[in-house]
Amino acid sequence: MIELSHINKSFVEFQVLDDISLQVTEGSVTALVGPSGGGKSTLLRCINLLEIPTSGTIRLGDAVVELSPGKKPGWNEIQKIRRQTGMIFQNFQLFPHRTALENVMEGLVTVLKWPREKANAHARELLAKVGMAHKADAWPSTLSGGQQQRVAIARALAMSPRVLLCDEPTSALDPELATEVVEVLSKLASEGTTMVIATHDLRLASRVADHAVFLEAGKVVEQGPADRVFGAPQQERTRRFVSSINASQGGYGEGI
Numbered sequence: 001m002i003e004l005s006h007i008n009k010s011f012v013e014f015q016v017l018d019d020i021s022l023q024v025t026e027g028s029v030t031a032l033v034g035p036s037g038g039g040k041s042t043l044l045r046c047i048n049l050l051e052i053p054t055s056g057t058i059r060l061g062d063a064v065v066e067l068s069p070g071k072k073p074g075w076n077e078i079q080k081i082r083r084q085t086g087m088i089f090q091n092f093q094l095f096p097h098r099t100a101l102e103n104v105m106e107g108l109v110t111v112l113k114w115p116r117e118k119a120n121a122h123a124r125e126l127l128a129k130v131g132m133a134h135k136a137d138a139w140p141s142t143l144s145g146g147q148q149q150r151v152a153i154a155r156a157l158a159m160s161p162r163v164l165l166c167d168e169p170t171s172a173l174d175p176e177l178a179t180e181v182v183e184v185l186s187k188l189a190s191e192g193t194t195m196v197i198a199t200h201d202l203r204l205a206s207r208v209a210d211h212a213v214f215l216e217a218g219k220v221v222e223q224g225p226a227d228r229v230f231g232a233p234q235q236e237r238t239r240r241f242v243s244s245i246n247a248s249q250g251g252y253g254e255g256i
């Protein structure tokens with residue numbers, strides 16, 4: 001459903017993504033893992049054209065964008081891709097002057113032009129899905145990080161994206177609050193939500209992902225079924241990374 005072919009991205013002279021190709025099938029969860037600076041966020045942002053790749057092809061549903069130096073996609077092409085994606089950020093990025101409910105309603109009312117009553121009812125359903133119905137009228141600043149992230153997930157789901165792109169969704173949270181976000185993402189995965197998650201939280205990745213891609217210095221070092229990449233990595237580099245993370249995360253990797 002998503003196909004990236006030979007994606008390259010350079011910032012001025014510096015090549016951040018080097019010939020990345022990967023496929024994400026409908027209903028699957030892909031984890032992008034690897035050391036900091038490896039290109040995970042940039043790759044995620046290339047999928048919805050928040051960053052424009054220097055070259056390569058992106059296919060998302062029936063939208064196809066081919067990129068090459070000197071060939072920038074048009075606004076309509078960008079929108080065709082972006083409308084099919086929802087994004088979750090490390091720092092939540094809720095609108096601070098809107099309640100949880102209003103955050104979730106916002107896109108329905110302003111972008112999709114739903115009547116307020118219908119948007120309100122759907123937003124309440126989505127808040128219930130992420131276990132936040134009881135905080136519908138709360139301001140973001142009064143919510144814990146885990147609660148804010150769950151509202152942000154409900155807000156992204158409101159636009160019915162084909163794929164949810166998550167950039168380090170648990171990284172700003174201490175382990176207990178991260179758990180509640182992992183639970184929600186895991187539930188969405190089991191319901192068949194297609195997701196691509198950049199994360200260094202191997203507990204999240206091993207719990208939720210079917211497919212794992214290990215990126216370092218802009219290159220795919222290894223990719224395959226998540227249980228194999230985490231449990232029996234083929235590459236020495238991946239093996240070292242997985243064991244160092246498991247050690248530092250105090251056994252998060254258990255059960256992989």
Ligand SMILES: Nc1ncnc2c1ncn2[C@@H]1O[C@H](COP(=O)(O)OP(=O)(O)O)[C@@H](O)[C@H]1O
Binds near residue numbers: 042198
């Ligand atoms: N806007 C930018 N301009 C220049 N360099 C950037 C920009 N964004 C990211 N980079 C560089 O690209 C590399 C990959 O970054 P990033 O995708 O954020 O990696 P990760 O998410 O794996 O930590 C890093 O070396 C980073 O400094």
Ligand SMILES: [Mg+2]
Binds near residue numbers: 040041042168198
């Ligand atoms: Mg990143």
